Amino acid sequence: MSDPAAPSRTALRDIVNSQIKRRHAAETRFRWFGITMVATAIAACGLLLLSVISQSIPALTENRLHLTLNVSAEKADPFGKRVPSEIREHGDFYGLVQDALIQRFPTVEADGKLDDLFDVVTSLAAVPIGRTLAQDPSLIGKNLDVALPINDDLDLFLKGAYGETRVSQGEEPLTEARAADGTYTLSGGPAPFAKPVANLRKDLALSATELETALGLKRQRLSIAQTQVAALTARVSELKASGGPGLAAAEALADQAQTLVDNLTGETEVDQATIAAYRAAVKGEGGAIELNDDKPSILVEVRGGTYKLTRIAPSAAQGVLLARSPKGASDYVWRTVQIATPQNGRAVNDEVIAFGRQLQSEGAIRPALNTTIFTNSDSNEPELSGILSALVGSIFTLLVTFCTAVPIGVATAVYLEEFAPKNALTDFIEVNINNLAAVPSIVFGLLGFAVFLTFFNMPRSAPIVGGIVLTLMSLPVIIIASRAALKAVPPSIREAALGVGASKMQAIFHHVLPLAMPGIMTGSILAMAHALGETAPLLMIGMVAFIADVPTSFTDSATVLPVELFMWAGRPERAWEPRTAMAILILLLFMILMNAVAIFLRRKFERRW
Amino acid sequence: MNTFSQSSTEAHGETHAVQVQQSTGILPDISSKVRARDVNVFYGTKQALFDVSLDVPDASVTAFIGPSGCGKSTFLRCINRMNDTIDSCKVTGSIQVDGRDVNDRAIDPVVLRASVGMVFQKPNPFPKTIFENVAYGPRIHGIANDKPGLERIVEQSLRKAGLWEEVKDRLHQPGTGLSGGQQQRLVIARAIAVNPEIILMDEPCSALDPIATAKIEELIDELRQNFCIIIVTHSMAQAARVSQRTAFFHMGKLVEAGPTEEIFTNPRDSRTQDYITGRFG
Numbered sequence: 001m002s003d004p005a006a007p008s009r010t011a012l013r014d015i016v017n018s019q020i021k022r023r024h025a026a027e028t029r030f031r032w033f034g035i036t037m038v039a040t041a042i043a044a045c046g047l048l049l050l051s052v053i054s055q056s057i058p059a060l061t062e063n064r065l066h067l068t069l070n071v072s073a074e075k076a077d078p079f080g081k082r083v084p085s086e087i088r089e090h091g092d093f094y095g096l097v098q099d100a101l102i103q104r105f106p107t108v109e110a111d112g113k114l115d116d117l118f119d120v121v122t123s124l125a126a127v128p129i130g131r132t133l134a135q136d137p138s139l140i141g142k143n144l145d146v147a148l149p150i151n152d153d154l155d156l157f158l159k160g161a162y163g164e165t166r167v168s169q170g171e172e173p174l175t176e177a178r179a180a181d182g183t184y185t186l187s188g189g190p191a192p193f194a195k196p197v198a199n200l201r202k203d204l205a206l207s208a209t210e211l212e213t214a215l216g217l218k219r220q221r222l223s224i225a226q227t228q229v230a231a232l233t234a235r236v237s238e239l240k241a242s243g244g245p246g247l248a249a250a251e252a253l254a255d256q257a258q259t260l261v262d263n264l265t266g267e268t269e270v271d272q273a274t275i276a277a278y279r280a281a282v283k284g285e286g287g288a289i290e291l292n293d294d295k296p297s298i299l300v301e302v303r304g305g306t307y308k309l310t311r312i313a314p315s316a317a318q319g320v321l322l323a324r325s326p327k328g329a330s331d332y333v334w335r336t337v338q339i340a341t342p343q344n345g346r347a348v349n350d351e352v353i354a355f356g357r358q359l360q361s362e363g364a365i366r367p368a369l370n371t372t373i374f375t376n377s378d379s380n381e382p383e384l385s386g387i388l389s390a391l392v393g394s395i396f397t398l399l400v401t402f403c404t405a406v407p408i409g410v411a412t413a414v415y416l417e418e419f420a421p422k423n424a425l426t427d428f429i430e431v432n433i434n435n436l437a438a439v440p441s442i443v444f445g446l447l448g449f450a451v452f453l454t455f456f457n458m459p460r461s462a463p464i465v466g467g468i469v470l471t472l473m474s475l476p477v478i479i480i481a482s483r484a485a486l487k488a489v490p491p492s493i494r495e496a497a498l499g500v501g502a503s504k505m506q507a508i509f510h511h512v513l514p515l516a517m518p519g520i521m522t523g524s525i526l527a528m529a530h531a532l533g534e535t536a537p538l539l540m541i542g543m544v545a546f547i548a549d550v551p552t553s554f555t556d557s558a559t560v561l562p563v564e565l566f567m568w569a570g571r572p573e574r575a576w577e578p579r580t581a582m583a584i585l586i587l588l589l590f591m592i593l594m595n596a597v598a599i600f601l602r603r604k605f606e607r608r609w
Numbered sequence: 610m611n612t613f614s615q616s617s618t619e620a621h622g623e624t625h626a627v628q629v630q631q632s633t634g635i636l637p638d639i640s641s642k643v644r645a646r647d648v649n650v651f652y653g654t655k656q657a658l659f660d661v662s663l664d665v666p667d668a669s670v671t672a673f674i675g676p677s678g679c680g681k682s683t684f685l686r687c688i689n690r691m692n693d694t695i696d697s698c699k700v701t702g703s704i705q706v707d708g709r710d711v712n713d714r715a716i717d718p719v720v721l722r723a724s725v726g727m728v729f730q731k732p733n734p735f736p737k738t739i740f741e742n743v744a745y746g747p748r749i750h751g752i753a754n755d756k757p758g759l760e761r762i763v764e765q766s767l768r769k770a771g772l773w774e775e776v777k778d779r780l781h782q783p784g785t786g787l788s789g790g791q792q793q794r795l796v797i798a799r800a801i802a803v804n805p806e807i808i809l810m811d812e813p814c815s816a817l818d819p820i821a822t823a824k825i826e827e828l829i830d831e832l833r834q835n836f837c838i839i840i841v842t843h844s845m846a847q848a849a850r851v852s853q854r855t856a857f858f859h860m861g862k863l864v865e866a867g868p869t870e871e872i873f874t875n876p877r878d879s880r881t882q883d884y885i886t887g888r889f890g
Contacts, residue, residue: 499726
């Protein structure tokens with residue numbers, strides 16, 4: 001109190017006050033760091049989900065072709081035996097579909113567009129018809145209504161995934177006049193094609209600008225290549241003169257560079273010509289524009305016929321007939337369909353689009369919820385592919401994993417936690433279990449390959465092997481989680497059980513283990529969810545395979561969802577993209593489901609003591 | 610006054626008013642329920658108990674008192690070999706229950722613990738129903754396998770623990786839902802359900818309020834008729850209230866043991882005197 005060296009109370013308070021501001025500032029700063037990090041994490045998560053969902057939207061629905069097949073006996077059952085296996089083997093079901101399609105477009109053969117019409121539906125799509133008929137041969141000779149998934153690219157086009165497609169309705173009636181060479185001239189009213197022409201000019205101008213930018217880059221590369229050629233040529237002649245070593249290599253290099261220069265020169269010339277053509281078309285105000293497969297397509301739909309224009313002017317247009325359906329003959333409304341992407345730039349040609357649009361306008365092609373992805377297995381045709389076999393494969397594999405990993409993991413945890421003596425050996429084991437949890441999963445795949453496939457000669461691609469490999473991978477996680485759960489059971493429970501004379505086994509199995517069960521189950525299910533999403537180890541044991549049949553046993557060839565995803569993502573057709581996104585969503589859904597079960601179990605069986 | 614000595618006198622027709630005067634110089638006595646001789650306990654290299662020799666008579670309450678860490682709980686846990694659960698713990702010397710050495714290899718700790726029940730400091734009912742809590746012991750020991758038999762044991766035990774009236778309508782609700790005092794009585798009921806010879810109580814009231822404590826003490830007084838009870842307590846008042854005999858531990862040594870009245874009114878050792886009068890501990 002009376003110590004003169006000690007600061008007065010007010011001085012002390014001042015010191016505290018000056019510190020308090022800094023302390024509060026530090027706290028606020030820390031809180032804001034936290035909030036920022038959490039917000040970033042949520043945003044990243046949301047972005048991921050949003051991107052996957054938005055990409056999967058085209059695969060949410062699928063267009064199906066509804067046809068009434070006249071099931072003729074000679075096509076469905078050529079030998080007339082009415083035996084399921086005979087029907088399945090020898091029936092020409094795609095022929096039935098083709099007949100029904102030709103019925104809708106009677107003149108298609110004369111128009112020479114038969115192949116394009118058949119492109120609307122792939123032959124594989126007809127396989128289920130065979131199954132239906134084999135199951136019920138009495139349907140042969142009758143009419144059969146079917147709904148078939150259509151060509152994936154046409155499907156995407158009809159969903160509007162192929163760039164901009166402008167449809168405008170004509171006002172004045174349009175007349176078609178056939179010329180001697182088979183082309184048609186379309187005219188009617190003062191300027192029936194004014195709008196499409198204006199649009200076309202805009203499109204062409206835009207394309208010309210884009211091409212020009214690309215051309216600039218190409219020219220730069222060309223000039224660099226030319227410099228290289230000059231340098232290399234100089235070197236070659238120098239080597240020739242001096243007779244030094246490396247002449248052959250230098251010549252080869254010079255040749256390579258020259259080829260590049262030639263290619264680039266060719267490309268720039270083509271581009272220049274295209275740009276010039278576009279520009280010319282744009283400039284020719286009022287004049288006609290020649291169309292070809294490198295320019296945007298314009299289709300005219302009038303009275304059940306679809307024409308592809310080869311030359312368009314505001315007043316009239318010339319074109320060729322692509323498709324004609326008798327159903328629309330009395331329809332006086334006509335439309336122009338402008339497809340901004342040139343035919344050469346898309347996987348679906350104008351003919352197939354013409355047939356597809358006609359079938360759609362007649363109600364034969366209708367969108368439906370995409371159930372194919374759940375009911376079908378893998379296929380080369382995106383529209384016929386589904387995840388069923390992979391899903392069943394995943395379930396089989398996880399069943400094996402669950403049935404082996406959980407008992408072994410829990411037993412190991414109980415032994416290590418409750419019975420094992422604490423010595424150097426158990427310490428060593430413990431450290432290694434913890435290390436195993438961090439081993440890259442591909443290593444487990446290699447182990448599975450070496451041990452199960454090579455040494456034990458187990459079947460390749462089988463869920464049983466995949467399940468065991470995933471077991472090895474998830475065991476450390478389960479053991480660690482189970483040990484933590486066992487450790488969390490208060491010792492008072494153990495003492496209580498021992499105190500009334502329970503043996504160690506009884507105390508553990510009657511009291512400790514049941515209390516640790518929620519934690520053990522949570523850890524196990526999370527490990528299972530992890531195993532469900534695992535790809536790498538399964539690649540090594542051949543579970544990356546084209547599986548068109550649903551596996552029926554643990555030794556059948558199978559694949560799993562994430563591997564299927566991996567394969568789909570690598571396929572070139574555009575229609576795989578939304579389907580892959582869809583499959584990702586399904587996989588995520590299963591993960592969320594498993595995690596929800598884990599949370600539910602934990603909540604339900606969590607006990608207080 | 611000294612119920613224990615009277616009863617033992619009646620039982621054996623001998624007079625042993627004071628069985629243990631000190632940790633040394635013990636008179637052999639066959640009526641002792643628990644007889645400890647030269648018990649040493651080591652936790653690893655650390656010695657926790659030094660040459661403890663003590664006799665505990667039947668049908669009475671014996672209190673172990675002493676400052677924290679003096680080894681009284683350790684000694685208690687030696688009697689039903691609960692120290693076996695601690696890996697580093699080593700016990701030497703002999704502890705006889707009913708004339709048989711508990712550390713004998715032939716003695717199964719499971720059998721021993723069935724006859725030497727234990728109640729812990731914190732009420733530790735199983736997170737199961739009240740019925741299951743009490744029925745667990747009889748079931749694992751096969752004392753009663755059918756339902757009516759179990760129900761009878763459960764009712765008797767709960768009655769003896771003075772809990773029956775309070776819980777008879779909710780036998781199938783979790784035992785953890787009871788109040789602290791009720792839980793402790795439930796745990797006592799669980800212990801007496803297997804009909805032990807001895808009940809060890811390790812500070813059974815330290816987590817309870819005074820009213821619950823009073824009930825437990827009342828219960829202990831009643832149970833004394835049928836069981837040999839050993840209670841570890843920090844409360845001198847409690848020791849004075851419930852016990853007939855008291856043993857004072859200090860620094861791992863048994864300082865003094867004798868009739869409670871004598872210990873509290875006329876302690877032989879100055880350390881006992883100091884502890885009782887509150888000069889340390």
